[in-house]
Amino acid sequence: xxxxxxxxxxxxxxxxxxxxxxxxxxxxxxxxxxxxxxxxxxxxxxxxxxxxxxxxxxxxxxxxxxxxxxxxxxxxxxxxxxxxxxxxxxxxxxxxxxxxxxxxxxxxxxxxxxxxxxxxxxxxxxxxxxxxxxxxxxxxxxxxxxxxxxxxxxxxxxxxxxxxxxxxxxxxxxxxxxxxxxxxxxxxxxxxxxxxxxxxxxxxxxxxxxxxxxxxxxxxxxxxxxxxxxxxxxxxxxxxxxxxxxxxxxxxxxxxxxxxxxxxxxxxxxxxxxxxxxxxxxxxxxxxxxxxxxxxxxxxxxxxxxxxxxxxxxxxxxxxxxxxxxxxxxx
Numbered sequence: 001x002x003x004x005x006x007x008x009x010x011x012x013x014x015x016x017x018x019x020x021x022x023x024x025x026x027x028x029x030x031x032x033x034x035x036x037x038x039x040x041x042x043x044x045x046x047x048x049x050x051x052x053x054x055x056x057x058x059x060x061x062x063x064x065x066x067x068x069x070x071x072x073x074x075x076x077x078x079x080x081x082x083x084x085x086x087x088x089x090x091x092x093x094x095x096x097x098x099x100x101x102x103x104x105x106x107x108x109x110x111x112x113x114x115x116x117x118x119x120x121x122x123x124x125x126x127x128x129x130x131x132x133x134x135x136x137x138x139x140x141x142x143x144x145x146x147x148x149x150x151x152x153x154x155x156x157x158x159x160x161x162x163x164x165x166x167x168x169x170x171x172x173x174x175x176x177x178x179x180x181x182x183x184x185x186x187x188x189x190x191x192x193x194x195x196x197x198x199x200x201x202x203x204x205x206x207x208x209x210x211x212x213x214x215x216x217x218x219x220x221x222x223x224x225x226x227x228x229x230x231x232x233x234x235x236x237x238x239x240x241x242x243x244x245x246x247x248x249x250x251x252x253x254x255x256x257x258x259x260x261x262x263x264x265x266x267x268x269x270x271x272x273x274x275x276x277x278x279x280x281x282x283x284x285x286x287x288x289x290x291x292x293x294x295x296x297x298x299x300x301x302x303x304x305x306x307x308x309x310x311x312x313x314x315x316x317x318x319x320x321x322x323x324x325x326x327x328x329x330x331x
Contacts, residue, residue: 006032010029012038013038014036014038014104015033016104017033017104017111022111031124033106034081035120040076040077042210042313043179046175046183047065047069049183050180050182051065052321052324052325052328053196053324055328056331059191061187064135064187070128070131071130072179074127075154077124077128079157083158084106084107086158087158088105088114125154139185139190153178165233168229177200180199181196181200199257206246206309211306215231216236216239216240216288217288218302230242236287247316251316254320269319273316276312280312283308288304
């Protein structure tokens, strides 16, 4: 039976479900939970920024934008499924590892078999590839290069990139120039504007900060398993300060781009994120607690730093989109 309430919940948070609850869920609900669909908003915002910039420049093409949005979201889903599969096969998620605590790890919790995860990944990957092939046929060989880069990161983010401190730089590149810039390129039919790269970074610092927060949360667990993420290499204090720096850089870069004329003045609406930023920064200025703070939601713990970074990034990202829409309307 279709469970629209679960669809909505899975798009907002990563629900914790028992085997009995899982057995009663419809296929879409299972796919949304297994792919951690709550984080798709970051991908949707990146694609949305690229599309709105193309619309601003008078070169918007609806079908290509929809194909790009669909392809990127399903590529993200494929990556999340392969991430869990790879870590399961390497034994990383055994013994109640961090990933298995904050939400269902379908394989570790016995919700899906390896064959089922492969089918989920094959379906998600097929949708992403079909969207990409349409865009390649519509816009040419450069798009094929962009698509190949996307396939590379989908397949090799979990291993080896994450294991050698390159996962975080990869996210900055993917959620910035590759997603925002790539969307702009294919939607405009092959046009490129260098300022789009800088605009893309103004948002991409957010998803990178989210990943940094997540890897800082599980720093000790990763260190014990030999997973050398950047937080493992830098240590907790430096990693927390890096997140704070990236969140500040988002606002600074946005205001700078407005001052230079690369973005319209309505993008100053992102300054409304400052109250949320002032609530978030103190969290990263002090050591991460080893036990759940009394007022911190139990259903979110042990994710902590990532929860604050994600909440702030959602505020900033939606304000950024709102600013672009307002700029279009005022033009």
